[in-house]
Amino acid sequence: MKLTKLALAVAATLVAGQAFAAPVTQANVVSARTAGTLQEVWLSGASAPTFNVFDSFARGCDANSVSIFTSNTAAGKPGGLGDFNAYACTRAGAVTVLYHTVSGGSFNAYAPHMPASLGTAPDGSAFPAVLQRVKNVGTATCSGSGVYTPTNNPSYLTGGATTIPVSFNCNRGTAAALADSAPALPQGGFSDVEAKLWGYDVSAYGTESATNVQQAFGIVVTTKLYRALQVAQGIYASTAAADSADASFSPTNAPNITSAQYAAIVQNGGGYQTDWAPILGAAGTGKNVNLVRRTGTSGTQASSNAFFLNNPCASGAPAGQTSPATVAQASDTFTVTEQSGTSGVRTALTTINSHATQNFGLGVVSLENLPAAAYKYVKIDGVHPEAGDTTTARATMVNGSYKFVMEMNTFVPASAQGTYAETLIGEIATGLGNPATCTDVGRGMALSPMGGSACEVGTFVAKGTKFGNNCAPMQLYY
Missing domain, CATH: 3.40.190.10 (Periplasmic binding protein-like II)
Structure with missing residues (x-):
């Protein structure tokens, strides 16, 4: 039986998704980065909906593939992990990392993309805003590990899985200071x-x-x-x-x-x-x-x-x-x-x-x-x-x-x-x-x-x- 190119592509995607039935690790991210298939996005802005943004992102992930990286000093639930986090998973088999910075709040969804000629932001800081994020997943140094246990049986945990791994005490800084390959500037975000x-x-x-x-x-x-x-x-x-x-x-x-x-x-x-x-x-x-x-x-x-x-x-x-x-x-x-x-x-x-x-x-x-x-x-x-x-x-x-x-x-x-x-x-x-x-x-x-x-x-x-x-x-x- 001959397989069409479309069938082969679908089969390859399914195999890739199955390969990451376990949570994505930093090694998986490195492999995808080397292969040129890694998707990385950096969002900034509102802290109020932090968990709901994470939850909506995770619901688009392949089951049981989600991992969390944070500069917080302990594991926990997104929304309670402070202002600098990253979420990794596979989406339709593709390794994806979402960096999420909520320090300063909603206006920082806009500020990094606004010219200095506008003067100052509402808090008196200058444009454009220089924000920090977690160091690129794959080279981040995280000194602690734990788990987050969702209580609402979400779709991104199935087949008996009950927890999501959380790496904490991960290093963070401005993109210039980190000198890594992740996005150098936030690429958008959410505002209340x-x-x-x-x-x-x-x-x-x-x-x-x-x-x-x-x-x-x-x-x-x-x-x-x-x-x-x-x-x-x-x-x-x-x-x-x-x-x-x-x-x-x-x-x-x-x-x-x-x-x-x-x-x-x-x-x-x-x-x-x-x-x-x-x-x-x-x-x-x-x-x-x-x-x-x-x-x-x-x-x-x-x-x-x-x-x-x-x-x-x-x-x-x-x-x-x-x-x-x-x-x-x-x-x-x-x-x-x-x-x-x-x-x-x-x-x-x-x-x-x-x-x-x-x-x-x-x-x-x-x-x-x-x-x-x-x-x-x-x-x-x-x-x-x-x-x-x-x-x-x-x-x-x-x-x-x-x-x-x-x-x-x-x-x-x-x-x-x-x-x-x-x-x-x-x-x-x-x-x-x-x-x-x-x-x-x-x-x-x-x-x-x-x-x-x-x-x-x-x-x-x-x-x-x-x-x-x-x-x-x-x-x-x-």
Whole structure:
């Protein structure tokens, strides 16, 4: 029997995929690089959807071929591994490495491709941004190894496999310092919001596109502040009573912070920065206000500015516009720290919560992040982002009752258009916004009705959209 060239090609691809039924190693990457078949892409930008970007990438990988490399000091789940990671696998038999840098946040999806003549980025840094990444997989020096164990039985683990290998303490640096063969410049990335929320038009430097994904953000407060708020709001008579009756921190019993209250804490010169008395009464007297915010290049910070401060969305200037507080506006009683990634916010809040006396703190993170022992989500204007849905944190954003929601974008610079990087970004975005399996929609995310997904409206697909303008309120679409 004669085989056609097409049949032979298909057979070769299948054999290649089977050859990497085990997770891709650095040696496999070296072999593919030598053979000229290696695909390498470097993405930068938003830290809020770190896990969901990884998950969408991995769902396009051949089963059981995924490996993770990180500069973090321990193994774990993407999204909790810090700002510099790489993911390797085979996709249709081809060895692929995705470098993922989320330090600095969403604006760094654009910044490396913008000219120095524009001046400075939102955090005061110069253009173009010089970013770091993990050293090219194949020559990276990683001093530790462990595993990540997914809990949702994803398609990239089948046939009895339960874990993904994680190499940690891998060396990282700028491309120039690393002097390796991996991409010298990020080739695009993801942003929580459009570049116009920082005041930039990036159309001359590449293509910005909607992902058709809506992402919820929330206020997290230290556990000790959470309990104090419950007592102050009459939910429980005492902290001890709350600990006894609400050990699971049910969203139903969560305390509330209004948009106006949060704005009074986080705006420059806000009125709630001496202590917590305006919110807690006498119990808050003498308690320092600890605000953990993101850097100016962060999409999470831009989302917070737009939602709570109407900045830069307010019409007219300067009337109606308020500026966010920065480290420079801190005082003896008002502590402001800035973090380059979401993981830094979580770490800072954990540290604050463990302080003997000054243990009240708060900040904003995406709902991709699970609550932890040291911090919990609160209601905003009476609505909790996890109400009725503590697993996927989607019910209230889909039905429109929870308002702190933004629509995510991708950016592909002109230099990467027509390359595999553009293809891979498109595949990841499609996996996020129009997934093959509806249950693949990540925690804290919903599908925009503009994306045409066949998933169920009101369960996975939101009933409203901002039509790509995150300064606009959600508008009913159906």
